[in-house]
Amino acid sequence: MSKRAFFGTDGIRGEANTHPMTAEVALRVGLAAGRLFRSREERRHMVVIGKDTRLSGYMVEPALVAGFTSAGMDVRLLGPMPTPGVAMMTRSLRADLGVMISASHNPWTDNGIKLFGPDGYKLSDARELEIEALMGQSLSEDLAPATALGRAARVDDSQARYVEIAKATFPRRLSLSGLRIVIDCANGAAYKVAPAALYELGAEVIPVGVAPNGMNINEECGSTHPEAMIKAVKEYRADIGIALDGDADRLAICDEKGRVVDGDQIMALIADNWARRNRLAGGGVVATVMSNLGLERFLGERNLRLERTAVGDRSVMMRMREGGYNLGGEASGHIILSDFSTTGDGLLAALQVLAVLKAGDRPMSALARQFEPAPQKLENVRFTSGKPLESEAVKAAIADAEHRLGAGGRVLVRASGTEPLIRVMAEGDDETLVSQVVSEIAGAVRKAAA
Structure with missing residues (x-):
């Protein structure tokens, strides 16, 4: 079969x-x-x-x-x-x-x-x-x-066990004392364990999205709706905001000014810190084809590799195991720390960011932008029938975009594995051109799916 x-x-x-x-x-x-x-x-x-x-x-x-x-x-x-x-x-x-x-x-x-x-x-x-x-x-x-x-x-005692495991990944020499942290649990699986772990490590915790009713998971909260986290950070003048998704295997972070930090920047921050402390295994990081070109350049400047895989944390984990890497993830916020976990873990990734924040004397806003992202645009095209990626017009639009972007850019068009969407992404150093080719390919996909 x-x-x-x-x-x-x-x-x-x-x-x-x-x-x-x-x-x-x-x-x-x-x-x-x-x-x-x-x-x-x-x-x-x-x-x-x-x-x-x-x-x-x-x-x-x-x-x-x-x-x-x-x-x-x-x-x-x-x-x-x-x-x-x-x-x-x-x-x-x-x-x-x-x-x-x-x-x-x-x-x-x-x-x-x-x-x-x-x-x-x-x-x-x-x-x-x-x-x-x-x-x-x-x-x-x-x-x-x-x-x-x-x-x-x-x-x-399953939740208590997880809290203790999570706390053990945070450096023993450090405490979260003195940090005011917003944690948005998306009314999902981590609504008890995440605030508890942060509190027990010494933080002042401001919980958001911790009142699940069976129908409000991910509803205007969590990593896919960071506005709730941003609002709470500004309202309570927090040092950092952390937002998890419904099952807490991914995260989003914002600094004290409410600016969102994506998964690529989080991986860059952890990779740089671990490399300096001789903790980074495999000589680099594993990420997917969706990760920004800026991350690849950032790692290259430090003599580190970026290994790219197909989309999905399972593909990332497989390559990590094959190559002996201990850090990998996705721009969407799935971060895998294989020293501690066998799959993406939003809370554990957040704790590594908090360790860097606590060990230094700079605010999160000074750590949030580890590299300048290359202009990148992603557009999702929903379809209900047909196979638009097999259309000759779509194939021609993709080929034309690749030619115009040249060697310094890339185009990625793929079907989502979880939703009826075609994801159209392009990146390069010319922001106007990147935006233009994505719009053209997305338009071709819509026509093919009509």
Whole structure:
């Protein structure tokens, strides 16, 4: 089975209670993954399940539990937990599998299922395809006998465990005492753990987005809506603002003046600090094709490499493991610190930025712009049908743009793996030309999708 029927670039995702995000599919995921990860060893097998705060989590979670327990696997329920926390707990509890129920930064009406192996890393494409193949088969003969059904139980201290793990990544010689920090949790998975970790490290914490009701996750708050963070920073005269997304695997930061710092600048800040302290492994940073040319130039000036991968933190993590890197991420704010975590973690990345801020005597505004970004423009074109990227007119527009930008620029046009969008990006040293070619390509895409 080579074509993906359920899994996209980051697990299964879609509108809740609509295929493929239905209780029936969740049940089949539990049955299929339970069968695949249940070894022949004479022991109890276990899966841990975490979720964000979406209303549909109450539907998806019990369906997964039913699937796993009927396959003979014990289930440990973590409750609201950041995606990286689920990865950590999968390893910590020596589970055979980890599951996160979340649609990340998507609206509350969406949901998703992400799977982690026993090592805490997201499953490979090959493993996901194996699960899909099993989901397409009859699984009735693989049901556990009544005497071997799995049991489900809640892990009451899971959030406290994650807080302690997060705090341990902050340098022992430092404290956050004296810093006033706005933390926007997007009414999502980190609404308890992130403010607690910052407070226990000594900060004066101003929490935003910490009142989830099942329907307000990412709603005018969090990393995709930094306006709430900026407003709070200015209102409370904070030293820094931190905004997480719904499952807390990405972040946005703003300085004390309310200016937003993107993921590329955050990676540059951490890379420079770690390189100076001989902590940066692999001789560089891994980022995606979306990262700004300015980051590549910044690293090159320090004799460091920028390794580019396809979009998606799973691609970044794979290259990090292959090349021995310990820092990677995406411009969108997925930052992976492999010394501490197996996937992106917004809180851990924020703590590394706070460590640099606290160790020096300069405000965040002096640290926020590590390099001058090359002019870059991104435009998203929504489509409902067809394959606009196969259009000859679109291909011609892309080729023309590449010719006009020359060797000093680049064009990237790709389909989103999680939404019905075509992302059109270009960058170069001529801002007017960059903007013009993006508009022309986007126009060609719209015509092809009409």
